[in-house]
Amino acid sequence: xxxxxxxxxxxxxxxxxxxxxxxxxxxxxxxxxxxxxxxxxxxxxxxxxxxxxxxxxxxxxxxxxxxxxxxxxxxxxxx
Numbered sequence: 001x002x003x004x005x006x007x008x009x010x011x012x013x014x015x016x017x018x019x020x021x022x023x024x025x026x027x028x029x030x031x032x033x034x035x036x037x038x039x040x041x042x043x044x045x046x047x048x049x050x051x052x053x054x055x056x057x058x059x060x061x062x063x064x065x066x067x068x069x070x071x072x073x074x075x076x077x078x079x
Contacts, residue, residue, distance in 0.1 A: 011078045032056050 004012040036052060037043050043052070 026060060029053055029056060 004014075033043075033045070033048050033053070036048070
């Protein structure tokens with residue numbers, strides 16, 4: 001919370017308006033497959049499994065890495 005941080009002179013965190021501090025669970029690959037097939041109707045399950053799903057999984061892993069890096073930097077800055 002930027003306004004309260006400036007007011008109090010120290011970092012003040014606020015609850016996330018989207019998840020209410022709980023965090024989001026990972027979308028199952030099956031839900032991602034259904035969403036992608038709405039855009040690419042002729043995408044078959046074998047093609048999804050061999051080509052698109054590995055990319056999806058790699059993106060999720062990269063997001064977790066970036067989140068961890070951001071958390072470490074935030075912790076270092078706000079100590």
